[in-house]
Structure formats: structure tokens, C-alpha cells
Amino acid sequence: MNDKGIRKNIEKIILKKKFENVAVKVENKVVYLTGKVNSYDAFLDLGLRIGKKKNVEGVVNNLEYPNKERKEKKKGSASKIGKADVVIVGGGVIGSSIARELSKYKLRVILVEKASDVACGTTKANNAMVHTGIGENMGTLKQKLCVKGQQMFEKISDELNVPYKQNGMWIITTKDSLAKMKLPSFISDFIAKRIIPMIVLRRGKKLGITMNLTKRRELLKREPNITKKVLAGIYSPTYGITCPYLFTIALAENAMENGVEVMLNTEVVDIVTKESKVESVVTTKGIIDANFVINAAGLYTDEIAGMAGAREYTIHPKKGATLIFDKKANEYINHSMSMLRFPRTKHYKGGGAMTTIDGNIQWGPTISETPDKEDTTVTTEDIEKMFESYSPLLEDFPEKLVITYFSGLRACTFTEDFIIKSSKKIKGFVHAAGIQSPGLTAAPAIAEMTISLLKNEGLKLEAKNNFDPYNKKKIVTRDLSNEEKKKLIEKNPQYGEIVCRCEQVTKGEVVDAIHSKIPALSIDAIKRRTRAGMGRCQGGFCLPNIVKILAQETDIPIEKILKNEGGSDLFIGRAKCLLEDKYDEN
Amino acid sequence: MNDDVTCISCPLGCRIHVEKKGDRITVVGHMCKKGEEYAIQEVKDPRRVLTTTVKIEGGRQCLLPVRSEKQIPKDLVKKCVIELSKIGIKAPIKCGDLVYKNILETGANIIATRDVESVEKK
Amino acid sequence: MMKTDVTVIGGGPAGLAAALKAAEKADVMLLERNKELGGILPQCIHDGFGNFIFKKMLTGPEYAQHYIDKIKKSNIKVKTETTVLEIDTNKNIIATNSIDGIMEIQAESIILAMGCRERxxxxxxxxxxxxxxxxxxxxxxxxxxxxxxxxxxxxxxxxxxxxxxxxxxxxxxxxxxxxxxxxxxxxxxxxxxxxxxxxxxxxxxxxxxxxxxxxxxxxxxxxxxxxxxxxxxxxxxxxxxxxxxxxxxxxxGLIPENELSKQINIIMDERTKGATVNERMETSVPGIFACGNVVHVYDLVDDVTITAEIAGKNAAQYVKEKPETTEEIQVVAGDNIGYVVPQIINNRDLDSVTLYFRVQREKKDASIVVLDGKKQVFEKKERIVKPPEMIKITLSKKTLTALTKNELRIDVRCRK
Structure with a gap:
């Protein structure tokens, strides 16, 4: 179907749904919407309806809606950084994967990240599952890259020396799986027990995913705390877990080790093109001349693309909230489990009771739309939703043992699939956009695909002969035997001093994090690398310790220490600072 | 003058109403003698022990906890704390050491409430 | 491998008092994870401590200083910035610090005094x-x-x-x-x-x-x-x-910090979130004692000190002679009572036993009664009882020796 045909179809939707002030343009199978709607819901509704249409490759939704946030354009710096072969925008798992992949070649590669650390956006709040691909729609890019990415995950994790486990997952059906359909129970039970598992198994076979159907009795034996309402279970042994930020940090550090330059606290404000070709990238730190740009900016990919004049999609963030439980609840399940429910609702898209790489149980993630790209609130509704959705999975689960909850935003497009391709408008500009689940799993495959796109765009790739794929193992004292600890402390006494008691993190590990290749210069950056503050006291005990170590090891004064980004100061000043203003009152 | 006082002499926490007409003080709402005495004191001349911290130079701690040796008028507590925020004291310090004499003419001395070693001394 | 009679885990007010008391009769080692002793007291710079023991209002640091000075003069082996990683029922302790590295300590008796943490x-x-x-x-x-x-x-x-x-x-x-x-x-x-x-x-x-x-x-x-x-x-x-x-x-709120206690499956009281203890502050594991906020969260540090001394004394005694448990009286939290500590009385042949508890609801003109079966053996009248204010009652030798049943129940009733 050509652009004209697509346009006709869309005009029909607009007419049928009575959108009055909307204009449509279609170019290279990308739909551009302008005009006005009366709510964000309407903005979403129309975008999603169009995105679902066959042949539509992208929806740029420029519709106005009430209270739409306007962004002020940031100023760039005019100083010259120099010439790079490739600039990667964004230091999430995608940008970092691509950076490492590119570091195999003789190129000058610069990765720019606006935050003070890598893995700070969507990557950070991922629930860490390395999916098999069974949950994705057949034939999507998401599925293809997920299946491929999963096959690559173990090797890369080994090379980078980051934890990865194939801990398996149960996909279960219960008496509630079809509750919304209001069928007679003998029918819905039959479907849940026989039909659904059959479909899942068949799909698995097609994709080459190992899966075993398990009888209810056997399942109850293997997972004694699973809900008594369970009807059938399919065990998927290759389901994996990683740690999204350790994985990303390791990718970025390995890329640096192999020559990639990582510029943190650097925001892209403009991309200069000439004759529809990328010329340079203007950042808050200066200008980088480059003919190839990879857009891996997550939630901001649409804005970055816009800077280059290559806007071919619009991001509509979807929030996902997760609850984490105390280690005390770890023994409650042996494998992650997810319950199938039909029909899939707007707010329930799977998720489940999952184990993290550290063994904690997590519930989630939820799914809900939000217009704000920085809206990481966890609302009362989110919390209620999680209890409602995941509590029925297990019998008598100690729900009070919540130690933390957080939410993150998925960078979804209206076509709801990954968009990994070269811009049709701007030469040298490559999109790695629309990355939602299973983006983490797919990251290695996305990186490979991006490299081949760059090649097609004309980038010369000459392999290095000194590429070193390995990262040194970082010291994690709690994983060591007492004998190993003894030897280690003899060499460096700091590994004997515990600063975070819940997670048993030593001073040595905190110091290592502060002085690592990508230095951890905030409390959260240290937390992500060492787990200090992630336990049940949530930093109550270790925060003052970590603050002190950070001040000692750097030149940051204690009262200027940040929780994460600039402006997130932990303190307002030294003690007595507020009294100085009151001297005159005396 | 009228005043309501919550008694802290026992867990009962009586709300005691105190009325002052010239020299005559009437107390209503108390359950015991202690309560009456407390209420009258609270209205006539409420006093508190002052506790705060003072900056230390050259100590293994950066702050020294201090208190007033005896109670001072309640109204002066804030002023005294501000006064004490201006000073710094040199380590080493022993618990009980005098930090500030007769603060704001209250007749109360401010004393250290712990030992602080100096940095050099390990 | 180091050896001591008694190892005290935690150098807050409970650990300090327990260590000092135990040191009168035994070799004691005190392990504290912070740089300095005193637990939370050094940061509690306000006054209101010690009214019961010292008959004057001290600040937290002063209260701590009193015990720290005594510890300095004693022959207790103190290890600060030392975290206990593991304990077992044989009283083996694994601890770590930057000077000794990984330490294995074999004790005859252990006193748990880890305090509490904040919700x-x-x-x-x-x-x-x-x-x-x-x-x-x-x-x-x-x-x-x-x-x-x-x-x-x-x-x-x-x-x-x-x-x-x-x-x-x-x-x-x-x-x-x-x-x-x-x-x-x-x-x-x-x-x-x-x-x-x-x-x-x-x-x-x-x-x-x-x-x-x-x-x-x-x-x-x-x-x-x-x-x-x-x-x-x-x-x-x-x-x-x-x-x-x-x-x-x-x-x-505060929660007793019992991660170590759970390593050795000590019986816990779901209501206090601390270990179940007997009148000697001994847990369900013989020779392992507990005191202070790790047992239940006290209002007053004075009570922590008093009960810690009981733990210290009995831990030292345990090293000399393992007492034979002849009976077990369960102390039951009855009407309008949230919990009682100690939960068990193993030996009635004592001068006195003090029971600590909190009520669930505020009551005026209350009567606290202790029942031995159906027989009332103790009564105390209070003008008011409130959940935030811990109540303690002391049963005398006479009352204790007269007990006949293996269950002692406390009720808080209304007098009117």
C-alpha cells in the first residue's frame, strides 16, 4: 500500500471517531498528525489506532492537547570537541551495547549521556528478566531480536563478568485466568487447563524455545506456595535474569576499555545536517563533528530525531511499577512465575512474581500511560494494582515484607514495535528507538543490527585486532568464602569493614565503585554498583557512612553530596547554616 | 492571664487550666498535688534544660553535644542556641568541661556532655 | 580462633551494661559495628536519660560516657568497626573488621544486643x-x-x-x-x-x-x-x-534487629518482633541471651540497662554452670495487653521478676491483675494506661513461690 492508500484509511478512522481538528500527512509510510484533541487520552487513542494499521511504519503525533508541556530549548556550548566517526546518543543498555559493539572496530566513537551515570533512564527500572520471546507477537522485530538477544546474553555476561542466571520461569493458568470472560467455569477451566498451554507450547516449538508442560500436582510439589487455584504450568527453563545496571555499566566500561569515549552530564541540544546528511552534534559540552549518529536516547529518541529533522515516530511513555520484597521472602518461590490472563487489559500485560539476580522476589511491572517523560511516581493506584494483580499468584505470601518500590518509563512508539533503522530522510542517522520490553534482552541483537545499518549507510568498518572483550571481575565480598575474604583483607583492610549491614557491603567495594572506570559519584550510583542501601533498612544505617567515604575519596564537600543527578542534594548545608541568618535577631 | 498546660508529671497528661488574677493563681483540671505545682511553675516561670551542639576544631568529631548545667527560662532557649552556634571549641574535650559561662546572664553554664579526642591523638 | 567466655554483640546501652555485668565473673569480648561505643546514645543529645538509675536527667552522650568510661577501665576486649557475619548454636561467631580480618570467635555464651532499626x-x-x-x-x-x-x-x-x-x-x-x-x-x-x-x-x-x-x-x-x-x-x-x-x-516505628538471631532459629515473638526470653533474658537456644531493643523496643534506656545487667549476670553464670530447667511457666498477654517480656519464667526461686508490657488500648482507672490459673496473685491500680507508655510490674518472691500453674496471665481491666 502506498502513502496515499494509508492516508485514506486513516482519514476514515478520524472521521469515524469524530476527531474534528486533526490533519494527516503520510510520507514514506510515516503518518504525521497535526491539530488539536481535547485530552491526552484522545491523543493516545488516535495515535494507537493509527499505529495498529498495516503498512504504517511510524506515527509522529504532533497533536496538541490541554496542559501539554512545552520544553525550553537548552543552549549548547560552542567549543569544539573534535571529530568522531560515530556519536551515540544515550547511555542506556542500548547505547552501551552499541558502543561496545562499535569498539571492535577502528573508529573514534563518542557516547554522550545527559545523566551523571549510564543506565539512568529506562534501563535502571527494568525488571531484569531475560525473556525467551514467547510473550511477543509473532513476526515482530521485538520477537526476532529478543530470541536472538537471549541466545547472546550468556556469552556477553561471561565476558563482562556480570551475573546472569537462567533461573527458569513458570507460565501458569489459574481459575482466574479467564475470569473476565464470564464463561461457565467448566468451559473456562478447560480452556485454561488444556487449550492455552497447547497454544503456548506450539508457539514455543515454532520459536525453538524449550518448554515443558507440568501437571498441577507436580507443579504444586515444585512450588508449594503457588496458588491452589492453579490449573496448569508450563516451565520455561531458559528464562534468565540479569542486573540491568551492572550489565549496562559493564558494557560501557568495556567499550571505554576498548577506546570509546563516554561523555557524561552531556546533553544533545542540536544535530546539524547539510544536504540531508549528518554533520555534527551540538551538546551542552561542545560540538562533535560526525557523519554518523545513533539515536539511542530512549524516551527522548523522538526529540533527538526531531533535532536532525528525522522525526519518524513519537514516544508515549508507559510507566511500569515494581515492588521488591525482603530477602526473608526469597524462599517462597523457586522460579519466577507469570500468570496468563485473557483478555489482556490496558493495565495488565503479564509481569508476575519474579526473582531478581540477588534472589529477592519482585512483583510487577504494571503498565500505565503517562504524558510526562520523567513521571516516575508510584501512585496509590499502582500499589493497589500490584497487590491486586500479583497477590493471587501465591498463597499466604508475606506481603508486609516490601522493602522498596519504584517505577520506570518504557519508551513506546505508537506502532509498538522496535524501530531499528536508518532514517529515510537524513543520511547517517540511525534510529534505535521504541525500545520497550524485551529491549534489555534484545540489546545485544539490536547492537549487531545497528552496526549493519551503519555499514549500509556507508561507515567503513575495519576490525581491531586488539579488542579485549573481557572485564575484570569486580570484588563482591559477600560472594566470597571466609578463606577468600581473609586473604583479601590482608591485602586491603578496607574489605574487612562493613558499611552497609543489610547487604554486607564493605568499604573496599564502595571505594572501588567511586574510583571505577565510570566513577560512581552519587549515593545512587554507588548503590547500583555495590547494593549499599538496597536492603531492608533502605540506607538508614549506611547513608551517613557512604556520604563520608564519598567525601573522603573525592573533593566533594560532605554537604554537596548528591543522591543522583544535579539538584538532588542530600543536604542543604552544614549544621548551624540556618542559624547564621538569625544572628541579627539576637 | 489564662493558660492551658499539659502536665507531664505522669502518663495521665492532665490538661490543666491556670488563671492568674494579680497575685491570685487558680488552677483547674489537675488530679494531684504534683500537677498543681507543675502547672503553676509552667505559668509563672517555665524552665528547660538546654541541649544543643557546638562546633569543634581539631576533634575526631565535628560537633560537641552540650547542655546547660541547670534549667534556663524557656523563652531563652532559642536565643542561647543561636549564641552557641557562633562559637567553636578546641579538642580535646572532656565530658563536663565548661563550654560557655553564664549564658545570656541566665546564671547557667554550658558544659560538654561527652569526651572528644583531638585528631592527632589516636 | 579466639576464645572468650561471653561475647556481646552490640555496644549500645544494652551491650555495654551486659558486658560490664558479665565481666564481673567472666572473660568478655564486646563487638560493635560502629566506630564508637554507645549505640544510638551519642546522637541523642537531649536530656531525659538516667532518671531511674542515676536519679538525675542526663543527656544520651553522658549516659553512654558513664558506661564507656567503665568499659575502658575494665578488662573487656572491645572491638569496634566490627560486624558479626554469622553465629551458630555452638556459639561460634564469625566477624569481620579491617584490623583482624575475618575472625572466628568461640564463646561459651553469647549476648545479643543488636538494638533495633527504623521502619x-x-x-x-x-x-x-x-x-x-x-x-x-x-x-x-x-x-x-x-x-x-x-x-x-x-x-x-x-x-x-x-x-x-x-x-x-x-x-x-x-x-x-x-x-x-x-x-x-x-x-x-x-x-x-x-x-x-x-x-x-x-x-x-x-x-x-x-x-x-x-x-x-x-x-x-x-x-x-x-x-x-x-x-x-x-x-x-x-x-x-x-x-x-x-x-x-x-x-x-522501630523494629528489633534480629537478622543474626534468625540464623540460629531462635524462637521469635511475633508481637515484639524480638526473641522470646525467660526471666534470665535467655533465648530458646541455651546460652544465648538477648537484651535491650533487640528483645522489644523500650521507652527508657534505664530499663534497657537493668534488663541487660540481668542478661550479663546470667550469661556469666551460664559459663560457670549450666542451669537445669525444671519448669516452664508461660507468661500470657491477656486482656488489652499487646505483649509481655519475659515470655517465660523457668525458675520461680528468685527474689523478684519484673514483667514489661504494653497495653493495646488506652484505659482510665485500670487495674493490672496477674492470674495463676484462675487465682489472682497480683493487682496494681493505675489511673491511666496508654499504649505508648510501657508498664512494668514486679512480682515478689512470695508471689512467685506461691505459683502453682504453668501459665501466668496478665489482664488489664477497668475498675469501673
């Missing part, structure tokens, strides 16, 4: 963002009084526990503005004295039946939404109010 935001499920500027009251106290940094200047305090009340005053004196203290219960959870001297004295409002229902702020706290709650503690949406502030302090 966090997650345990009460406060929704919202996760900006900088949210601290538990105890952490804020440490930051201001020891580390010398100010966590904020416009403060909202959630929860009216004692540490929260004390911090309301402390923040005010340091020049910050405390916008209010919000308590979900219809009554304050701290002591009346603290409500009067920390809030009323400074005109800080206490809003009962209110809670924080959302936290706003991307980088630092920008404000919180507070909401009134109904009788079933559910927030009433129409009463939502936004309060701009840059700091939220949580004073929502």
Missing part, C-alpha cells in the same frame, strides 16, 4: 516519587548531631514516635521550620512529655488521624500531600492538602 517509607507504602530529602528520624538525628549536616529547612514529620518528636525540636533549634507532625493514629505514639516539650513549646502542630499520601519532587522533595484518615485508617480523599517542604522525616 522505612516502604513498610508503610507511601506513594510518590523518590527524591532526595526523605530520611528516617534516627538517620536525620545522626546527620545533624554527629555528622554535622542539615537535611532540610522546611520539614514535615510523619509519625509521632519519640525520635520524631525529638527531631521536631532539634530541627527547630537548628533554624529549620517544622510545618507539622502527622500521625495516622488518633493519639500520639510518643510520650506526653515529648509532645509537650518538643512540639507545644515551639508551637509545632500535631495533626492526629492524618497521614502522608504522596511525595512530590523529582530531584529533592518539593512537598507532600497529607490526608485525614477515617476510623479504619483509610485516607479521605476530599481532605487532601499539599504542603510545600524540602524534607520528609519518617518516625513510623
Amino acid at each position: 522505612t517509607r516502604s513498610q508503610i507504602l507511601v506513594p510518590g516519587t523518590r527524591p532526595a530529602g526523605i530520611y528516617t528520624a534516627g538517620t536525620a538525628q545522626r546527620l545533624i548531631n554527629i555528622d554535622g549536616v542539615m537535611p532540610g529547612e522546611k520539614i514535615v514529620i510523619l509519625g509521632s514516635g519519640d525520635v520524631g518528636l525529638i527531631m521536631a525540636r532539634r530541627f527547630t533549634l537548628e533554624g529549620a521550620k517544622v510545618e507539622g507532625v502527622y500521625e495516622i493514629m488518633p493519639r500520639p505514639s510518643g510520650l506526653t512529655r515529648n509532645v509537650v516539650q518538643c512540639l507545644d513549646d515551639y508551637g509545632i502542630p500535631l495533626h492526629l488521624s492524618h497521614t502522608v499520601t504522596s511525595i512530590k519532587g523529582k530531584k529533592r522533595v518539593e512537598g507532600v500531600t497529607v490526608t485525614k484518615v477515617d476510623e479504619s485508617m483509610k485516607p479521605v480523599k476530599e481532605t487532601e492538602m499539599f504542603i510545600p517542604c524540602d524534607c520528609l522525616i519518617l518516625a513510623v
Whole structure:
């Protein structure tokens, strides 16, 4: 179907749904919407309806809606950084994967990240599952890259020396799986027990995913705390877990080790093109001349693309909230489990009771739309939703043992699939956009695909002969035997001093994090690398310790220490600072 | 003058109403003698022990906890704390050491409430 | 491998008193994870400690200094900045520090004195963002009084526990503005004295039946939404109010820190969240004692010291001679009683036993009665009993020896 045909179809939707002030343009199978709607819901509704249409490759939704946030354009710096072969925008798992992949070649590669650390956006709040691909729609890019990415995950994790486990997952059906359909129970039970598992198994076979159907009795034996309402279970042994930020940090550090330059606290404000070709990238730190740009900016990919004049999609963030439980609840399940429910609702898209790489149980993630790209609130509704959705999975689960909850935003497009391709408008500009689940799993495959796109765009790739794929193992004292600890402390006494008691993190590990290749210069950056503050006291005990170590090891004064980004100061000043203003009152 | 006082002499926490007409003080709402005495004191001349911290130079701690040796008028507590925020004291310090004499003419001395070693001394 | 008679884990008020008492009769080693001894006392710079033991109002650091001085003069082996990683029922301890590395310590008896930790935001499920500027009251106290940094200047305090009340005053004196203290219960959870001297004295409002229902702020706290709650503690949406502030302090309770106790499957009391102990402060594992806030959260440090000395004395005694347990009287929390400590009396042949407990509901003109089966063996009248105020009663030798049943029940009744 050509652009004209697509346009006709869309005009029909607009007419049928009575959108009055909307204009449509279609170019290279990308739909551009302008005009006005009366709510964000309407903005979403129309975008999603169009995105679902066959042949539509992208929806740029420029519709106005009430209270739409306007962004002020940031100023760039005019100083010259120099010439790079490739600039990667964004230091999430995608940008970092691509950076490492590119570091195999003789190129000058610069990765720019606006935050003070890598893995700070969507990557950070991922629930860490390395999916098999069974949950994705057949034939999507998401599925293809997920299946491929999963096959690559173990090797890369080994090379980078980051934890990865194939801990398996149960996909279960219960008496509630079809509750919304209001069928007679003998029918819905039959479907849940026989039909659904059959479909899942068949799909698995097609994709080459190992899966075993398990009888209810056997399942109850293997997972004694699973809900008594369970009807059938399919065990998927290759389901994996990683740690999204350790994985990303390791990718970025390995890329640096192999020559990639990582510029943190650097925001892209403009991309200069000439004759529809990328010329340079203007950042808050200066200008980088480059003919190839990879857009891996997550939630901001649409804005970055816009800077280059290559806007071919619009991001509509979807929030996902997760609850984490105390280690005390770890023994409650042996494998992650997810319950199938039909029909899939707007707010329930799977998720489940999952184990993290550290063994904690997590519930989630939820799914809900939000217009704000920085809206990481966890609302009362989110919390209620999680209890409602995941509590029925297990019998008598100690729900009070919540130690933390957080939410993150998925960078979804209206076509709801990954968009990994070269811009049709701007030469040298490559999109790695629309990355939602299973983006983490797919990251290695996305990186490979991006490299081949760059090649097609004309980038010369000459392999290095000194590429070193390995990262040194970082010291994690709690994983060591007492004998190993003894030897280690003899060499460096700091590994004997515990600063975070819940997670048993030593001073040595905190110091290592502060002085690592990508230095951890905030409390959260240290937390992500060492787990200090992630336990049940949530930093109550270790925060003052970590603050002190950070001040000692750097030149940051204690009262200027940040929780994460600039402006997130932990303190307002030294003690007595507020009294100085009151001297005159005396 | 009228005043309501919550008694802290026992867990009962009586709300005691105190009325002052010239020299005559009437107390209503108390359950015991202690309560009456407390209420009258609270209205006539409420006093508190002052506790705060003072900056230390050259100590293994950066702050020294201090208190007033005896109670001072309640109204002066804030002023005294501000006064004490201006000073710094040199380590080493022993618990009980005098930090500030007769603060704001209250007749109360401010004393250290712990030992602080100096940095050099390990 | 190091050997000692008694190893005390934790150098707060409980550990200090227990170690000193045990050291009168035995070799003692004291392990403390912080740089200095005293536990939380050094940061509790306010007065109100020691009224019972010293008959005067001391500050926290002074109270601690008294015991620290004694420890210095004793022959107790003290190891600070030392964290215990493992213990087992044979009283083997694995601990770590930067000087000795990984230590294996073989003790005859262990005293658990790890204290308690603060409940966090997650345990009460406060929704919202996760900006900088949210601290538990105890952490804020440490930051201001020891580390010398100010966590904020416009403060909202959630929860009216004692540490929260004390911090309301402390923040005010340091020049910050405390916008209010919000308590979900219809009554304050701290002591009346603290409500009067920390809030009323400074005109800080206490809003009962209110809670924080959302936290706003991307980088630092920008404000919180507070909401009134109904009788079933559910927030009433129409009463939502936004309060701009840059700091939220949580004073929502303390929990005994029993991670180590759980390694050896000590029997725990679900209500206290601490180990079940007998009148000698011995846990269900023979030779392992517990004292202080690791058993249950006390109101007064004086009571911690007193019970810790009982633990210390008996731990040293245990080294000399393992007592034979002949009987077991269960102390049962009856009407209107949340919990009782000790939960078990193993030996009635004592001069006295003091029982500590809290009531569940406030009652005026109350009568505390102790029942041996159906027979009343003790009565004490109180004008008022309140959940925040711990009650203690002492059963005399005469009462104890006259007991006949293996269950002792405490009821709090209304006299009228």
C-alpha cells in the first residue's frame, strides 16, 4: 500500500471517531498528525489506532492537547570537541551495547549521556528478566531480536563478568485466568487447563524455545506456595535474569576499555545536517563533528530525531511499577512465575512474581500511560494494582515484607514495535528507538543490527585486532568464602569493614565503585554498583557512612553530596547554616 | 492571664487550666498535688534544660553535644542556641568541661556532655 | 580462633551494661559495628536519660560516657568497626573488621544486643516519587548531631514516635521550620512529655488521624500531600492538602534487629518482633541471651540497662554452670495487653521478676491483675494506661513461690 492508500484509511478512522481538528500527512509510510484533541487520552487513542494499521511504519503525533508541556530549548556550548566517526546518543543498555559493539572496530566513537551515570533512564527500572520471546507477537522485530538477544546474553555476561542466571520461569493458568470472560467455569477451566498451554507450547516449538508442560500436582510439589487455584504450568527453563545496571555499566566500561569515549552530564541540544546528511552534534559540552549518529536516547529518541529533522515516530511513555520484597521472602518461590490472563487489559500485560539476580522476589511491572517523560511516581493506584494483580499468584505470601518500590518509563512508539533503522530522510542517522520490553534482552541483537545499518549507510568498518572483550571481575565480598575474604583483607583492610549491614557491603567495594572506570559519584550510583542501601533498612544505617567515604575519596564537600543527578542534594548545608541568618535577631 | 498546660508529671497528661488574677493563681483540671505545682511553675516561670551542639576544631568529631548545667527560662532557649552556634571549641574535650559561662546572664553554664579526642591523638 | 567466655554483640546501652555485668565473673569480648561505643546514645543529645538509675536527667552522650568510661577501665576486649557475619548454636561467631580480618570467635555464651532499626517509607507504602530529602528520624538525628549536616529547612514529620518528636525540636533549634507532625493514629505514639516539650513549646502542630499520601519532587522533595484518615485508617480523599517542604522525616516505628538471631532459629515473638526470653533474658537456644531493643523496643534506656545487667549476670553464670530447667511457666498477654517480656519464667526461686508490657488500648482507672490459673496473685491500680507508655510490674518472691500453674496471665481491666 502506498502513502496515499494509508492516508485514506486513516482519514476514515478520524472521521469515524469524530476527531474534528486533526490533519494527516503520510510520507514514506510515516503518518504525521497535526491539530488539536481535547485530552491526552484522545491523543493516545488516535495515535494507537493509527499505529495498529498495516503498512504504517511510524506515527509522529504532533497533536496538541490541554496542559501539554512545552520544553525550553537548552543552549549548547560552542567549543569544539573534535571529530568522531560515530556519536551515540544515550547511555542506556542500548547505547552501551552499541558502543561496545562499535569498539571492535577502528573508529573514534563518542557516547554522550545527559545523566551523571549510564543506565539512568529506562534501563535502571527494568525488571531484569531475560525473556525467551514467547510473550511477543509473532513476526515482530521485538520477537526476532529478543530470541536472538537471549541466545547472546550468556556469552556477553561471561565476558563482562556480570551475573546472569537462567533461573527458569513458570507460565501458569489459574481459575482466574479467564475470569473476565464470564464463561461457565467448566468451559473456562478447560480452556485454561488444556487449550492455552497447547497454544503456548506450539508457539514455543515454532520459536525453538524449550518448554515443558507440568501437571498441577507436580507443579504444586515444585512450588508449594503457588496458588491452589492453579490449573496448569508450563516451565520455561531458559528464562534468565540479569542486573540491568551492572550489565549496562559493564558494557560501557568495556567499550571505554576498548577506546570509546563516554561523555557524561552531556546533553544533545542540536544535530546539524547539510544536504540531508549528518554533520555534527551540538551538546551542552561542545560540538562533535560526525557523519554518523545513533539515536539511542530512549524516551527522548523522538526529540533527538526531531533535532536532525528525522522525526519518524513519537514516544508515549508507559510507566511500569515494581515492588521488591525482603530477602526473608526469597524462599517462597523457586522460579519466577507469570500468570496468563485473557483478555489482556490496558493495565495488565503479564509481569508476575519474579526473582531478581540477588534472589529477592519482585512483583510487577504494571503498565500505565503517562504524558510526562520523567513521571516516575508510584501512585496509590499502582500499589493497589500490584497487590491486586500479583497477590493471587501465591498463597499466604508475606506481603508486609516490601522493602522498596519504584517505577520506570518504557519508551513506546505508537506502532509498538522496535524501530531499528536508518532514517529515510537524513543520511547517517540511525534510529534505535521504541525500545520497550524485551529491549534489555534484545540489546545485544539490536547492537549487531545497528552496526549493519551503519555499514549500509556507508561507515567503513575495519576490525581491531586488539579488542579485549573481557572485564575484570569486580570484588563482591559477600560472594566470597571466609578463606577468600581473609586473604583479601590482608591485602586491603578496607574489605574487612562493613558499611552497609543489610547487604554486607564493605568499604573496599564502595571505594572501588567511586574510583571505577565510570566513577560512581552519587549515593545512587554507588548503590547500583555495590547494593549499599538496597536492603531492608533502605540506607538508614549506611547513608551517613557512604556520604563520608564519598567525601573522603573525592573533593566533594560532605554537604554537596548528591543522591543522583544535579539538584538532588542530600543536604542543604552544614549544621548551624540556618542559624547564621538569625544572628541579627539576637 | 489564662493558660492551658499539659502536665507531664505522669502518663495521665492532665490538661490543666491556670488563671492568674494579680497575685491570685487558680488552677483547674489537675488530679494531684504534683500537677498543681507543675502547672503553676509552667505559668509563672517555665524552665528547660538546654541541649544543643557546638562546633569543634581539631576533634575526631565535628560537633560537641552540650547542655546547660541547670534549667534556663524557656523563652531563652532559642536565643542561647543561636549564641552557641557562633562559637567553636578546641579538642580535646572532656565530658563536663565548661563550654560557655553564664549564658545570656541566665546564671547557667554550658558544659560538654561527652569526651572528644583531638585528631592527632589516636 | 579466639576464645572468650561471653561475647556481646552490640555496644549500645544494652551491650555495654551486659558486658560490664558479665565481666564481673567472666572473660568478655564486646563487638560493635560502629566506630564508637554507645549505640544510638551519642546522637541523642537531649536530656531525659538516667532518671531511674542515676536519679538525675542526663543527656544520651553522658549516659553512654558513664558506661564507656567503665568499659575502658575494665578488662573487656572491645572491638569496634566490627560486624558479626554469622553465629551458630555452638556459639561460634564469625566477624569481620579491617584490623583482624575475618575472625572466628568461640564463646561459651553469647549476648545479643543488636538494638533495633527504623521502619522505612516502604513498610508503610507511601506513594510518590523518590527524591532526595526523605530520611528516617534516627538517620536525620545522626546527620545533624554527629555528622554535622542539615537535611532540610522546611520539614514535615510523619509519625509521632519519640525520635520524631525529638527531631521536631532539634530541627527547630537548628533554624529549620517544622510545618507539622502527622500521625495516622488518633493519639500520639510518643510520650506526653515529648509532645509537650518538643512540639507545644515551639508551637509545632500535631495533626492526629492524618497521614502522608504522596511525595512530590523529582530531584529533592518539593512537598507532600497529607490526608485525614477515617476510623479504619483509610485516607479521605476530599481532605487532601499539599504542603510545600524540602524534607520528609519518617518516625513510623522501630523494629528489633534480629537478622543474626534468625540464623540460629531462635524462637521469635511475633508481637515484639524480638526473641522470646525467660526471666534470665535467655533465648530458646541455651546460652544465648538477648537484651535491650533487640528483645522489644523500650521507652527508657534505664530499663534497657537493668534488663541487660540481668542478661550479663546470667550469661556469666551460664559459663560457670549450666542451669537445669525444671519448669516452664508461660507468661500470657491477656486482656488489652499487646505483649509481655519475659515470655517465660523457668525458675520461680528468685527474689523478684519484673514483667514489661504494653497495653493495646488506652484505659482510665485500670487495674493490672496477674492470674495463676484462675487465682489472682497480683493487682496494681493505675489511673491511666496508654499504649505508648510501657508498664512494668514486679512480682515478689512470695508471689512467685506461691505459683502453682504453668501459665501466668496478665489482664488489664477497668475498675469501673
